[in-house]
Amino acid sequence: MKISYLASSVLAISLAVAAACGGGQPTTEPPVETAAPSSDMPDPPATAVPTSEPAASASAAPTAETPPPPPAKKAWKDMTADEKKKFMATDVMPAMAKTFGEFDAKEFGKFECVTCHGDAGKGDKATFKMPNPKLPKLDPKDGFKKHAAKHQKDLDFMMQKVTPQMAQLIGAQPFDPATGQGFGCAGCHEMVKK
Ligand code: HEC
Ligand code: HEC
Structure with missing residues (x-):
């Protein structure tokens, strides 16, 4: 439950970041709509970075730390x-x-x-x-x-x-x-x- 919630919010954030970057307005703050799940947003500096690369890796970081869901292996x-x-x-x-x-x-x-x-x-x-x-x-x-x-x-x-x-x-x-x-x-x- 927790993991999938996290995963989906990470996904949402990455999409939001991607959208923000794709918008070609690198210096603006993330649009307000994307801040809807507000407290979950990564620190503004991370998303405000002009190029998409650091932003992507910043938003990908939680995924890397989250252990992959245990494969449904039979005992x-x-x-x-x-x-x-x-x-x-x-x-x-x-x-x-x-x-x-x-x-x-x-x-x-x-x-x-x-x-x-x-x-x-x-x-x-x-x-x-x-x-x-x-x-x-x-x-x-x-x-x-x-x-x-x-x-x-x-x-x-x-x-x-x-x-x-x-x-x-x-x-x-x-x-x-x-x-x-x-x-x-x-x-x-x-x-x-x-
Ligand atoms: C997963 C299976 C497995 C388990 C568990 C296991 N063994 Fe073994 N044991 C083997 C195999 C395979 C050999 C090698 C036999 C050969 O040389 O072909 C071996 C060899 C040995 C030998 C060497 C005998 C010789 O003549 O060289 C001793 C002593 C031994 N085991 C003691 C133990 C003890 C004590 C335990 C528990 C702490 C244990 N084994 C647990 C599989 C196992
Ligand atoms: C390192 C030692 C080891 C090797 C190598 C090994 N096994 Fe086993 N195997 C065991 C042990 C120990 C058990 C019993 C596990 C338990 O206590 O339930 C077992 C159990 C099994 C069982 C279940 C038996 C039962 O009575 O339910 C099967 C089937 C089996 N092994 C197949 C294989 C096959 C096929 C291979 C080769 C591809 C293989 N094993 C190689 C140690 C080994």
Whole structure:
């Protein structure tokens, strides 16, 4: 509401400015009619500038600062299977390929659906079911101590980059150990049974 009101008043102002400039009377004050939404008018100096350029950019400024209206994107959890596939391809893959590639270009130079999904991401009958049993099974005991010994770097990468980014991509809350809710390691990896 607020945004569209702003947008339309900006438009009205730009039109008014354009009209004023087009009128070829650069030194005059803006016509009174255009001042109708009076308090909304930009400062007189901006509109009174003789050339149309600064005036245009002055009136365009609010538009630039106004965040573009959020695209009517469906939430991940509300998507159909097809929409999820598409979203994975258009949003998750590029972002995650970059993240993994920056971490280890050699290992993750080839980054595909199966990198995360394993066998569930293969072929026509792919279900993309998570977690992926082909990923290492995780033992969360003592801060993943078991994995830290050999894979501290991977562990840090998983905790600091992959998990928060994945949660963000699908609009999920990060895993909260207190409640057991949210997106965490178990969104991709199986965990050992305690
Ligand atoms: C960076 C890891 C990663 C990559 C790469 C990836 N996905 Fe996913 N995908 C996930 C995760 C994690 C989930 C589960 C999200 C959740 O918890 O809801 C998921 C879920 C899905 C689902 C929904 C499955 C279900 O049970 O509802 C589909 C479909 C899917 N992915 C398709 C794809 C396709 C197609 C590709 C390749 C273009 C792909 N994914 C690449 C991590 C990945
Ligand atoms: C979005 C999916 C995803 C999430 C979430 C995720 N991982 Fe991973 N993890 C992967 C992928 C993909 C690999 C690389 C597997 C490979 O090398 O092919 C991996 C590898 C690892 C490895 C390296 C194992 C090895 O043998 O090199 C460890 C350790 C690990 N993850 C721990 C974690 C922990 C701990 C968390 C939670 C903080 C976590 N992961 C969350 C997808 C994920």
